Amino acid sequence: MRTLMLHGHATSAFIFKAQTIPFRSKLDKSFTFDFIDGPYTCPPFRGLSTVVPTAYGWIKNNDIDSLREAVQWLTRYIEVNGPYDCICCFSKxxxxxxxxxxxxxxxxIELRERIMPRSIIFINGSIEYPFLEELGMPISAKARQIKYKTEQLVKQRTDGVAKLARTLVKPGVGGGLWDDTSKLMHNPKRLPPVFDCFGLDFTFLPQDALLSIPSVHIVGAKDPIWPSGVQLAYLCDPAKRQFYDHQGGHDLPRTPQVGADIAAIFKELSLKMKC
Incomplete structure (x- = not known):
């Protein structure tokens, strides 16, 4: 099973490799991973500056032109280096x-068929509304407000913690970064209705417009961006999607249990592709 690994915003392939060691170490050599840096350099989060003086991002701005450029870059990469059985992507x-x-x-459509993976894994997934607007989906004021507030919460936490790097690269270290859940805008024990998923009405999209490949949505109960990850999941065929809660924040806890659980997810996807 060959997987393309895409890091989050303002980090790097190096950081994503460290974050994923706990589950990758539990998989045999039939599982291979291709880590790449995003196309744009950007300043790292304050707490990461001692580890990665140069960080990478996927989009320059949150607009459709920037998203289009990022899509074209990634498409070219997959055409040259693919195909991939799976794409595993973090956040942005x-x-x-x-x-x-x-x-x-x-x-x-023809190009999409050539680059389409056989499965996909989203870790602490994020969604950009210009893309949904291109699909014709109305974006309510409520949805925009929730997205802004959740993204600000993540930025405040990561910018304000000097030891952020330790929470990303050392097993079992959380530093209390995500423990304060008082301002979260979601209940991790309850999925919202499809007609009002944090301000978005996904009944607007017909069933055949949803992403139809098997998808896994790894979310964190303490992650402020949990609402965006669920919105992302609602773009996928409900019959072929599954959720896994790692119980952390906007990170990937490097605990033995989380590592074993995610390794099991990869094994299950691999078996599905052999059927």
């Missing part, structure tokens, strides 16, 4: 991947 990279796989205005 999820928005680019979903736009690449769903939006016919960004990638034509």
């Amino acid at each position: 990279a999820s928005a680019v991947v979903m736009a690449m796989l769903m939006d016919e205005t960004l990638v034509d």
Whole structure:
């Protein structure tokens, strides 16, 4: 099973490799991983500056032109280096991947078929509304407000913690970064209705418009961006999607249990592709 690994915003392939060691170490050599840096350099989060003086991002701005550029870059990469059985993407990279796989205005049908993976894994997924607007979906004021507030919460936490790097690269270290859940805008024990998923009405999209490959949505109960990850999941066929809660924040806890659980997810996807 060959997987393309895409890091989150303002980090790097190096960081994503460290974050994923706990589950990758539990998989045999039939599982291979291709880690790449995003196309744009950007300043790292304050707490990461001692580890990665140069970080990478996927989009320059949160607009359709920037998203289109990112999609074109990633499409070219997969055409040259693919195909891939799976794409595993963290946070902001999820928005680019979903736009690449769903939006016919960004990638034509013939090209999409050539670059389409056989499965996809979103970790702490994020979605960009310009992509949804290209699909014709109305974006309510409520949805925009929730997205802004959740993204600000993540930025405040990561910018304000000097030891952020330890929470990303050392097993079992959380540093209390995500323990304060008082301002979260979601209940991790309850999925919202499809007609009002944090301000978005997904009944607008017909069933055949949803992403139809097997998808796994790894979310964290303490992650402020949990609402965006669920919105992302609602773009996928409910019969072929599954959720896994790692119980952390906007990170990937490096605990033995989480590592074993995610390794099991990869094994299950591999078996599905052999059927």
